[in-house]
Amino acid sequence: MRNFTKDLKKNWALWTMLIPALLVTIVLAYIPMVGLILAFKNYNFGKGVFGSDFNGIDNFKFLFSSGTGWLITKNTVLYNVMNLITSQALAIVIAIFITELLHKTYKKLTQSIIFLPYFISWVIVGIFVFALFNYETGMMNNLIKSAGGEPVNLYAKPSVWPFIICAFNAWKWCGYNSVIYIAAITGVDQEIYEAAAIDGATIFQRIRHITFPCIRPTVITMLLLQVGRILRGDFEMFYQIIGTNGQLYNATDVIDTYVFRSLTSGATLGMTTAASFYQSIVCFVVIVLVNAIVKKIDEDYALF
Amino acid sequence: MSNIKKAVALILAAAMVFALAACTGGGSTSGTTAADGGSTSGTTAADGGQSETTLDTSKEVEIVMYFISDRPAGQDIVDENMNKLFKEKLNCTLQVNWIPWSDYSSTYNLKLSSGEPIDLIYTAGWLGYSKLAQQGAFMALDDLWPKYAPKNYAKATDQAKQQATVDGHIYTIPTLWATYISQGPIYRTDILKGSDLEGLEIKTFDDIEKYCDYCLEKYPEILPMDIYQNGSAWDAMWARQLGYQLIGNEAGNFYFNLDEENPKVISIDEIPGIEDFLNMMKRWNEKGYFSKTCLSITDSQQCQNGKAFIRCHNIDSYQGLMIDAYNKKNGWEWAYSDFNKYAAHLPFTQDSVSVSINSKNPERALALWDLITSDQEAYDAFYYGIEGTTYKLEEDGSAVMLDPDLYSTSGMWTVRTTGLTRKTVGSPAGWDEWHEKWEEMIAKDDTQEKYSAIVIDTTGLDTEIANVTDVYNKYWTPLELALNTNGVEGGLEEFREQLKIAGADKIKEAYQKQLDEYVANLKK
Incomplete structure (x- = not known):
């Protein structure tokens, strides 16, 4: 003291x-965390957040009594792991390609175009998806039909949606993420590359043995930061692409969309708070675990 | 190093103390406001006992009202006009806030839980009125309503009052406008001219199929049926024409058979003939009556926009389509038919107005509502706007809306009052006859009407209802439209299995008990 x-x-x-x-x-x-107390209460509008009566863990039953809790947890984790890997890996590849490009105008142009999707809101992307894939007038089916094939109803095939969502996520984020990697690569001492070139290293060897090791700290920090939001499914993305299409819920429901839907279709505030609370706890556990693993491998890279 | 650690620990401790302080602070404020509210209503009630005219209008107040609809462009001038009148009569002004259709489901509950001092707020069975009342969102009006809105109270029927009662208290002022269970097909008839089907009256599901086949043949680029992301309403209509009635309006889609003496609560898949219905829907899907991606379509006005020819909805929608066609002068004609086996009023709590628990001026708010629902001048100013600007009166007293883009009455159904609501020019000719016919049918046969006062208590079923609702969204909606991947048989089996897991049996049991009590009371 x-x-x-x-x-x-x-x-x-x-x-x-x-x-x-x-x-x-x-x-x-x-301060907002105080609201989590609602997870253990039977919310009453008149009595307010703090005056309502406690009802133990009843609110959590709603999440698990029908098995939905496990399904959405699994979906949330898998989607995020997949999105994390694809968007980061793509971003690294793009960053390397762009830094290796020599023509300045072309380089700037490419980078801008790849960056552009970041500025398109998910609402618009949702409309893109519908315009591309809807059965009667969608672009995909029009192409298939004009080529003489049978139209495909993707909305009746829940199993392809994880890939569609993953692709759109990567498309939207890789440009943005690549900027950070480009900065990291630009920060690498150019003399190392020159020395390697003089020693006869090919472009792939230079990437493999110089670029990768040099941006490793950035990659790990980025990954850790992303893991931090691993249980926070990108609500807007799921909500705008899937909307209220019940056919696809089992394949695309994440905790956030489930919480939102329940809140708007009859669940009480207590139940939805409980779901959010559960999400936060699992999220916390995941971060601590991942950090512990990183720490074990190389202490310098750990966040805390 | 250890210094910093200690410092961090201290800061965290401080943060926690701060958070706790904030939390207790919040608790105490909410406590006091609740107490305040209690004491004011207590004193006014006592005042009311002394004499009839105790409403103190010496202080000017602003009444805040929330309503679900999209705000008309010309609302500002309408507000100004009606507030002049309200100021003069009750020394108050009314501020109407609009919750747009696009986000009512996400904001309505939040508005109530935010603690904002809302005086009047629209509520309805489909918004979860009785559940919200049980959760303490509204002020009990047992004493306030007759005292401060006596004319309105006198006009409300006993049936309406009974429907507004939750746990022994009245929490809402029901509408004074009778509405009927009237879900049925609404379809364009001008496209039939000159064909074999000219003059077709849709009476059966076969007629619907005939009509749609014709549409597809003549207009192959338009999908005839208006179905969008909310799913279809054909299932409920199908059940009603067989004499099945939904129970517990807000929760879970359970039915009972009106023709049985001691009706049993069942879920939709237990209605005999469900396979045939689903097979018919499957055929409709295969024929292409509606989009195979309809659950991702957000356009809820396909009929009005000329993207579809037939939909299943209530008679108010039919009137809306007719008036819209009249205003647009596009030559469209619509017809409506009623498939219901029995006629009955919709609960009067279908459209109603409540006073929020946080209201600061419940007395004045009720007095204002009384004025609007009993005085033609105030009603016109509130509902139709300004004479000469937003509406004009015909000689027979019916109203013509002058500029639908500026102002239309579409948003204010709650206030509709028998005797004050004018005939709108452009309404279908058969409109009044339908209402008369239903009244007649109800007077003759109360098979369904006798159940309209049932209010289901869902206490303790929150978890199951939330789960069952989710199962309906996930399995029933796609199955009904034949969008599921495992066919009618497989889909039904899966749906039944999921209902069981979700706890449908518990809900059924609870509903059954209340229904039995109600039936026993009827027999007395």
Whole structure:
């Protein structure tokens, strides 16, 4: 304690600078957490969040009594793992390609075009998806029909949707993510490349033995940051692409969409809070686990 | 290093204390407001006992009202006009806030739980009125309603009052406008001119099929049936024409047979003949009456937009389509037919107005509602807007909306009051006859009407209802439209299995008990 007061006196300027960030965190991240108490309550509008009666863990039953809880947890994790791998791997490949390009205008142009989807909102993407795949007038079926084939109803094939969603996710994010990798690659000392070139290393050898090791810290940090949101399914993406199409729920339901749908179709606030609470707990466990694994492999890369 | 650790620990501790303080702070405020609300209503009730005219209008107040619909472009001038009148009569102004159709499902409950001092708010069975009332969202109006809205109270029927009662208290003011169970096919007839089907009256499902076949033949580029992401309403219509009635309006899609003396609560898959119905839907799907991706279509106005010819909806939608065609002068004609085996009123809580628990001026709000629903001048200002600008009166007293883009009455159904609502020019000619016919049928045969006062208590069933609703979304909706992958038999089996897992039996049992009690009471 005394040490702390001493430190406070000595570095008061630094501590003062910390205050705004601290306040923002408290107001935006810690105070709202109090609302989680609803997960254990039977919410009553008149009595409010704190006045409502406790009802133990009844609210959590809703999630697991019908088996939906496991299904959406599984979906959430699998989707995120898949999205994480594809979007990051693609971003790295794009970053390497772009840095290896020599023609300056072409390079800028390519990068801009790849970056563009990031600015398109999911609402619009949802309309794209429908326009592409709907049975009667969709572009895909029109192409198939004009080539003499039988139209395909993708909406009746839930199993392909994970891939469609994954593809759109990668398409939307890889440009954005690649910027970070491009920055990391540009930061690598050019002399190393020159030396390697003089020693006769081919372009692949240079990528394999110089670029990859140099951007490894960036890759790991990016992965860790993404793992942090692994249970936070990108709600907007799922909601806009799937909407309220019940046919596809089993293949595409993640915790967020389930919570939202339940809230709007009859579940109580307590039940949906319970689902969110569950999501947060699993998320916390995953982060701690992944961090522990990273720490075991190489302590320097761990987040905490 | 250890210094920093301690510092961090201290900061975290401080954050927690702060959070706790904030939490207790919040708790105490909400506690006091609730107490305040209780005391005010207590005193006013006492005041009311002393004399009839105790409403104190010396202080000007603003009444906040929430309504679900899209805000008309010309609402500002309508507001200004009606507030002049309200100010003069009750020294108050009304601020109407609109919750658009696109997000009512996500915002309606939030508005109530936000603690905002809402005075009047639209509510209805399909919005979960009785559940919200049980959860304490609305103020009990047992004393306030007769005291501050006496004219409205006098007009409301006992049946309506009974339907508005939840756990022994009245939490809402039901509509004064009789509505009927009227789901049936609404279809374009101008396209039939000159064909074999001219003058076709759709009376059976076969007629529907004939009609759609004709549409497909004549207009192959248009899918005849209006079905979008909410699923189809044909199943409910099919059940009703067999004499099955939904029970527990808001929750779970359970039916009972009106013709049975001691009806049994069943889920839709237990209605005899369900396989035939599903096979028919499958045939309709294969013939291409509706899109095979209809559950991803967001356009809920396909008929109105000329993208479909037939839909299943209530008589109000039929009137809406007729008025729309009249205003657009596009030459479209619509017809409607009623498939229901028995006639009955819809619950009067179908459209109703409640006072939020957080209301600051419930007395004035009720007085204002009384004025609007009893005084023609106030009603016109609220419902039709400004004479000469938004509407004009014909000689027989019916109203013509002058500019539907500026202002139309489409959003304010709750206020509709028998005796005050004018005939709208463009309404279908048979409109009044339908209503008369239903009244006559109800007077003659109360098979269905006698059940209209049943209010189902869903306490303790929250988990099961949420699960069953989800099963319906996931399995029934695609199955009904033959969009599932495993056929009619397989789909039914899967649906039944999932219903069981979701706890449908528990709901059925609870509903059955309440239905039995109700039937026993009827027999007394």
